[in-house]
Amino acid sequence: MKSVGIIGGGVSGLFSAYYLAKENVEVTILEEGNFEDGCSFGNAGMIVPSHIIPLAQPGMIAKGLRWMLRSDSPFYVKPRLSGSLVKWGYLFWKHSTEQHVRYSIPVLRDISLLSKRLFQELAMEHEVAFGWKEKGLLMLFKDAHALPEMKEEAHLAQQAGLEAQLLSGNEVQALEPNVRVDVAGGLYYPGDAHIYPNQLVRNLLAVLKAKGVRILENVAVQDFDIQNKKVQAVDTSNGRYCFDEVVVAAGAWSADLTQKLGISLPLQGGKGYSFMAKPESQSIQIPSILLEARATATPMGGGLRFAGTLEIAGTDTSVNMNRVRGIHSSIQNYYPELSIPFPEKESVWRGLRPCSPDGLPYIGRVKHLSNLTLATGHGMMGVSLGPATGKLVSEIVSGKKRSMDIAPFNPDRF
Ligand SMILES: Cc1cc2nc3c(=O)[nH]c(=O)nc-3n(C[C@H](O)[C@H](O)[C@H](O)COP(=O)(O)OP(=O)(O)OC[C@H]3O[C@@H](n4cnc5c(N)ncnc54)[C@H](O)[C@@H]3O)c2cc1C
Structure with a gap:
């Protein structure tokens, strides 16, 4: 054998x-x-066939450079004298093109849909319990200036055969009756799902x-x-x-x-953080990406998990509470009546995403x-x-x- x-x-x-x-x-x-x-x-547990646009995309380098100046920003490259980081950065820059985005869309869609089918099979077989829920995913935006970007993203998803619905703030609220959501709108992907990764x-x-x-x-x-x-x-x-x-x-x-x-x-660790909360009353039902904050909120295990940040940090696993503060402070911006205590450092989870440059x-x-x-x-x-x-x-x-x-x-x- x-x-x-x-x-x-x-x-x-x-x-x-x-x-x-x-x-x-x-x-x-x-x-x-x-x-x-x-x-x-301890990740956000989102199953995202909607994520067909790779991180290497036009405009990402400029955003990253702007965000690098803020200690609570969602995207950060820790400056280091490292040959592997320079090579990774060069390849990332080289692939941040429209052409690469067009190439990647059907590839990411096909592997994601294959994976979702396999998750559905697993859930039907009942051999492994993992909290499978098909409730879709919301990309919430506070600033109406995000509308053209969201329209373009919806259009790309629809062209790729995925369902995507652009919603007004009121329509988002109707989907989330148990929590007040203060946003200009949302992009809803009904085909996404979520699990409890632990x-x-x-x-x-x-x-x-x-x-x-x-x-x-x-x-x-x-x-x-x-x-x-x-x-x-x-x-x-x-x-x-x-x-x-x-x-x-x-x-x-x-x-x-x-x-x-x-x-x-070429591979870099993309550090992110998460923490759990159990709000007493208000509750989120649909996993959401808080667009401007690049943070996420997922219902799981009877509570809510908030996650976010992407620090290109090699294999450094230290916890930077300023970045956690960035995630925490975004919660009330999007859900003004949700009171979530700031987590103790010991209860913050951190993980290194294995990031390829393309x-x-x-x-x-x-x-x-x-x-x-x-x-x-x-x-x-x-x-x-x-x-x-x-x-x-x-x-x-x-x-x-x-x-x-x-x-x-x-x-x-x-
Ligand atoms: C904040 C955050 C939120 C995220 N949210 C999502 C999400 O919603 N949806 C999603 O799809 N993905 C999400 N991700 C990304 C996802 O978690 C990772 O892509 C995924 O877990 C990577 O899995 P892996 O098995 O490749 O690596 P890992 O889970 O890191 O496993 C690698 C394992 O290898 C072991 N190992 C390393 N070196 C050695 C060695 N020398 N010998 C033996 N063992 C070794 C490590 O101990 C580790 O257990 C998120 C990540 C973060 C940080």
Whole structure:
């Protein structure tokens, strides 16, 4: 029986294990932490086929430069003397074009819709509980100046075959009867969904254990033995392991790991924060993006999760409470009657989104190693794309027909 070692136990690694376990293979997950430290745990849980426009888009660099001057801004690049950051920044700039946006739209739509279908299948099977809800997503804007941008976004989504409805402030309020919403309008994507990511990670892990997947917790991969264009062995804090196939799904840390494999993978950690609140009365029902604040509000686990910020910060995981203050202060702007206490530092979650410079994930084999597959670089959409990523990885490893064309995700594309 073929053996597969998966490095990293976030959604990319767990879903790879889930679909590989359905094939005739022996699966091991090697996870440095306890499965609750990665980016897959405390995120906003939005399943977003609507996110068809990559972060690398015209105007993003200018916005980023303006925001860099504010300590509570939603987007920030931590200035560092780093060759990998310079290369990443150059590639991001190179892809911030209309042409790249046009190229990416059908690619992101197709992988997102594949993933949503797989989430729906999982929810119907009732094997893994993860709080699946198909209530859509609202992009709320306070400033009417956002209207042309929102109209254009709705138009692009409709052209791509997705449902998108531009709503007035009153129409938004009618969709959210239990909380006062003070906005100029909203763009509603009825086809989006949301989950409770903490529950997904815990329950998927339990199902994998029951299926006989070997789970190695607190085991850090440190190096590799490469011979004859193959990864012959994986060296860890717990000794050496040998597998027929290796999958790197180590999130924002994947670039450090793949460097040891002779691969220069442009990847930066995009740090974000979240915190939970349990308001006594008012409540939000539809996951929402607070456009100007670049923050989010998602109902989950009987409460609300607020999240936001994107700090391009390598693998620095420190918590900057000024950025959390930025998220917190936006809440009352959009929901004036919602009283949410400012969170204690200890209760703030932070995660590093594994960001590729062109906004497309890395899913596939690399040229110079015949038994290595990468599954990372999903940036702001890793949870949404988790099932599709896992399915594609299982098809690559077992040599089956792919559910979609994976050429745009080629890890060797830069
Ligand atoms: C604030 C915030 C909100 C977000 N909201 C959403 C959202 O609403 N919808 C959405 O789709 N996405 C969202 N995301 C993005 C999403 O969370 C990520 O894209 C996704 O979790 C990445 O999953 P992953 O498995 O690739 O990486 P991770 O979850 O980071 O997992 C990688 C794992 O690899 C392990 N690892 C690293 N190095 C080693 C090593 N050497 N040896 C062994 N193990 C190792 C780590 O410990 C980690 O557990 C959000 C992110 C943030 C920060």
